[in-house]
Amino acid sequence: MNKPVVGLIAGAVLGAIDGATAWFTPAVRSEMTTILMGSSVKGMAVGIICGFLARKVHSTAAGLAAGAGFGLLFAYLVALMPEPDGTHYYLQIMVPGFVLGALIGFLTQKMGTAPAKA
């Protein structure tokens, strides 16, 4: 399995799990479907970027940094969108997004195969 695919799958699964934890926040429980989809897409986007990076750069530290950085960036973009009552969940979305991004970046470095150098 190549690294972008690993990133895509890891991002989708971890993103979905992260989104599912929103169920513990009663205020947003009515929007679980949107949250699950948004969180999965966010994870997949981070995963693909980290996967392509992992093909070029073989470094756990670089994977962690890129994953955390892109995770934070995409989480920020998601958090910019307010809830129907106008509330922004910056902390609740960005902090886990940062850690989850690092996790995806790490997984893309450790798993999957990079193309052989010519």
Add this chain to the structure above:
Amino acid sequence: MSFLPDRALDHLRDVAETPDFSETRYQVEEEIGRGGMGIVYRAWDAQLERRVAVKVMNAGYAINREAKLLAQLEHPGIAPVYDAGALPDGRCYYAMRLIQGRRLDEFLRAEPALPARLRLFEKICEAVAFAHNRGVIHCDLKPQNIMVGEFGEVFVVDWGVARALDGAPAPPAGTPPYMAPEQSGGGADARTDVFALGRILRDLMPDPPPRPLAAIAQKASARDAAARFANVQQLAADVGRFLDGQPVAAYRDTVPERLARFGRQNQVLLLLLGTYLAVKLFLYFLAPALK
């Protein structure tokens, strides 16, 4: 009663024992080893202008069997034979590479770390496995017969009692405690060397040894040959797995040991998952209070 002083007697004994190399290209410098089959000298090869080791077989070993056997074993872990011949007194000799280094037992006194010792052991196994592949079993593996070079290279030496894998039973040979039980009856096969390697592995281990490593050594040096590793490659592979932090074939891990291994091998992953869970718990329980 002697009419000569002891020093004179010693000198005469030395002169009588020192082989006459005058008709060869070698100039003997000093004795560097002595075994049941012969004496090894450091010598100067006047023709190629280099130092070599020359082994002079004891009288009675008419055929230079050891040299012929060694010549078949071209491997980085086995000293190459350069030349062979006979001395004027009829004794056979052969010249081989002079190994600059220490015997394994001397090397171990420097107390290198366990991974370094085990990597050395793997190299020993490679050389022995190569010999087995060529149909030769050493039959006298012991730390004294393994040399470690200046750069960590390993040489298995003294193939004096080596024999063919498919050969007939031979007189008992070997050195206790590295001698397999079946050797006392004249029998030997590849597992005979596995036994000796198991004993050598025991010498390499710290006290107390890691349980998986102790199990490998125990399996390799089992009294019943059928209970040992079937060949040297299997033994080396298990040691390699131990070095890589993988489960070994000779030892069944307990659940806590498996968990500990998983933890050691996945430290970053577990740290990230732990951080994620901590963040989630923090946000769930404490964030509302911060509002």
